[in-house]
Amino acid sequence: MSNALNIQKEKYKAWVTENLGEKTGIWYAPYLEKLGHLLEKYELASGYKENFFEYQSYLEFKNIYQQMTEQSDEDIERYVSGKGTPRYPGKYGTTRVQFRRKIAEDEFNRGERSKPDNLGGIPDWGVLMRSYLIFLYYDENPTLIYPKKEKKIKDQEDEIDKSINYWVISPGENSRLWDQFHTGNMIALGWDYLDDLGDYDSKESIERKITEQRADGVRPTNDTKAVWEFYREIQPGDTIYVKEGIKKILARGVVMGDYYFDDEAPEYKHRRKVEWQQVGKWEIHQTFAQKTLTCLNSYPTLIQEIDQVMNEGFIDSKDTEVNEFRIWLSNQVTDTGASLNDKTITQKISALKDIEQNFGASIFGETDIEQLKQLKDIVIADESYKKYKGVSGSSIDYYIRFVKSKPTVQENEPFTMDEFLSEVFIEKNELVRLISLLENKKNLILKGAPGVGKTFIAKRLAHVMMGEKDETRIQMVQFHQSYSYEDFIEGFRPKAEGEGFELKQGPFVNFARTAARDPERDYFFIIDEINRGNMSKIFGELMMLIETDKRGEQINLLYSNDKFSVPPNVYIIGMMNTADRSLALLDYALRRRFSFFEIKPAFQNETFNSYVNELDNPNALNRVLDQINSLNNQITEELGTGFQIGHSYFVGDAYKVDTANRLEEVIEYEIIPQLFEYWFDNEQKANDWAERLRGCYDGEK
Incomplete structure (x- = not known):
């Protein structure tokens, strides 16, 4: 390689490593050196220079990039300015996936790779092109600063390709349709009575049709979401995984075509063509939600783990935990409300690793909160430990918060509407109304006389809306006259050992943060004797955030100054005893935020x-x-x-x-x-x- 090309290569490696990820420049550079040769060899593109470092002008390479991708000037401007990662046009979006597969097969034939479908360590053709394009732009404009520089913790070399979506689909009950998916090179969805989805002009029109077909009268929110996403959100070029249960992967493929309705098929008539890239059976450490179709883009560490286990055959659970913690930290803020920067995040992770080594303790992967608290006390009290003394305690505190907000996914006993009605003494039409009220308002108070089963109904209502008995997604507290904001949200509490105070998050904050990390599933916070407490005082600034149209909006909490929001998948159910004369009525501001449903004696049921x-x-x-x-x-x-x-x-x-x-x-x-x-x-x-x-x-x- 000439000296000029070598200089260009080293400049690229340095810039990309600094702005796109720690090892990205070293990883990508060898592929760019021979990209023209590889594309010619695999008959993916022709007529380009063998070594892409010969393209040293942004405008020249932009023309090359557009010839290959057919991406518009507007899309390229959005990408290089950091305003988003547009999708590739359909044709390139599907052909670019052949690049990794061709290299894997070639290396397997040369004895350099264990399996022909092992795609590990091979960058995407489009990602290579984008990285060089953006490098050239900022190399020629040195006064500009790459806008994502402060977010590179989340954009490392093993981060997901944000120009596509990643989906996981269940091939029928107990994976019974997987063989058809595999041999037919397709994925499929039920709800056949809808007929061709091309006849529907909106998500609401699909929901109306599903509602007409359902005998229970319940609003079919999840069913509608699955159908609409299959029809409109999945795009050619997206990655699709096929799952079995909640921890197994059967295949990885690329969506190759638009939605079509196969009227000749006996069932699951809604379909899309797929090219399967890897087929087998792999078990992962993390878990999937028990849903038919889920978009995984909100779970980057899960996508990374799937890729690791499918391509390397094993899971380093500690690396998975560290990476998940790293991404979680990048979304946290300091006591001034500023985001944690890369240096702080790296320092905290290094501190925890050093504590593990020096104290022979386990932190990453530990779920026992009390064990972590005890370790923190030991580390702080050890006068001989100097290396990370200043950040040791706060690093463990952050990890404790991370563990507390981590959702639990497990296989649970199903719970149907019929089971609800066999256990709870209310009529079916009342149950349908309860579900509708809670879905639409998100905050519901069950009021009634003593002994009408309000608490029992609240828990079973949560179960029936989940479709399963999952106690990990239900939390219950009881209000009383002394209950306060500090008990519910956050506040300073005396330390257990009696020396000073420490800031502690309350149950609602911990619960909401767990739900926010698990947006595909519903969570239920149940408050017994809700009118025994001073609601305005207890909820504080959350009075606004619990409103239906304010869900997801952020505010800074009173004591910690942490940014906090109430996610849309949190439902609040309160119980109110109407027979206690000592209880004050709820104020009008609070009443406006809840629907009220009276539970009556069921002697006629x-x-x-x-x-x-x-x-x-x-x-x-x-x-x-x-x-x-x-x-x-x-x-x-x-x-x-x-x-x-x-x-x-x-x-x-x-x-x-x-x-x-x-x-x-x-x-x-x-x-x-x-x-x-x-x-x-x-x-x-x-x-x-x-x-x-x-x-x-x-x-x-």
Whole structure:
């Protein structure tokens, strides 16, 4: 190579390493040296110089770039100015994927690669071209600063190609359609009754059609999203992975064509052509959401891990954890509200690695928060440890926050609407309304008298909206008169050892941050006795953020100054006891942010009556229930519906063991004392009802 070409190469390596990633320049340069030769050899393009470092003018190379990619001047301007990474035009978007495959096959034939479909370590043809184009632009304009320089932590050499989308699809239940996907070189989706999606002009029109077909009447948000993304969001050139369960990959391919409707197919008629690049079975460390179709662009470390395990055959779980933590750190801010810079991020990761080595401890991959806190105390107290003394404690604190906000994905027991209705004593139309209210408002309060099952309903409502019993996506707290912003959001708390104070995030902040890292799944925050606390004081600045149209907007928290938002996939369910006279009404500003649904006693519910009649001795209980209905009528007339006696008093395993004994306990020690509270100014009325109820289980009226 001539001296001039070598100088150009070294300039490129230095600039790209500084601006695009630590090892990118070293990795890309050898391919650019022979790019023209490789393209000619693989019959991908011809007529270009063998060594691309011979192109030393931005305008000259821009013409070469546009000849190959057919990308517009506007797209190129957006890219070099850092305003986005436009997609390649369709033709180039699909042909460029052949580059890596041709090199892999060639190296395999020469004995330099273990498998012909191992694409590891081979850069994308388009990425190579873009890197050299952008280098030339800034080399000729030295007064300009590459705008993504401060974000290079997130744009390293192993980062995803942002000009395409990455998808994972499930090939039917239990992967039963994978063989058809494979042999037919396609991917497919169900919902065949929709017919050709080309007949729909909007996402809403698809949702209306799915809603008409669903028997449960529930808004089909997730179904609509999957169909719309398959139809409109997936593009030729996108990468598609096929999954089995939540941790296995069956194939990697490239989408080669637009959506089409195959009316001759017996099922799964919505289709797209795919060229499969790698086929097999690989198990990964991270997990997928249990959904039919998911876009993975929000999970760059997951894409990187898939690529690693498919091409190298193993997963370095520590490297995966470090990389995920690195990206997480790049989205954090200092106490002044500024983003952490590259130097700070690298220093914190180096500090944690050094602590692991010096103290023989495990940090990356550790999930025990208390263990990490104990390690922090040991490190800080060790006077002989000097190397990273200044940042050790804060680095471990950041890692603890990272662990707390990490979502858990596991295979759970499914939970359907029919199962809900078999366990919860409300009518189907009421359940459909509850789901609709929560989906549309995102904040719901279940109000009602004691014993109507508000808490039980709240958890089961979360389960049915998830479609599974996933307790990791539900958190419950109970408000009380002393509950504060510091308990709920964040505040300074005394250290466990009694020396000073430390800033602690509250349960809602931790929960919302976990949900934000898992945008494809719904999370439910349940607040018992919501009207026992001072809501305005507890929620503080979050009063605005919980509104439906303010979800995702950021504010700085009061104490930490951290940027915080309430993501759209967080639903808040509160329970309100309407029979407690000591509780203040919610103020109007707060009421506007919630929908309210009254839960009433379910004594007329068919499922409840079936439950009663299946008990060993239902006669006495049925007599009591007749009286309770009459009692509730009088309570409603004199006190209001919020003071009725609820059905939950008569539900539980104890009734299945000894109905009569449990019935007597509930009447004597729960319901009758409540009646004396209601009619504290009329004991005779309370006594009369007490005797009527006692007469029921004595066999009298």
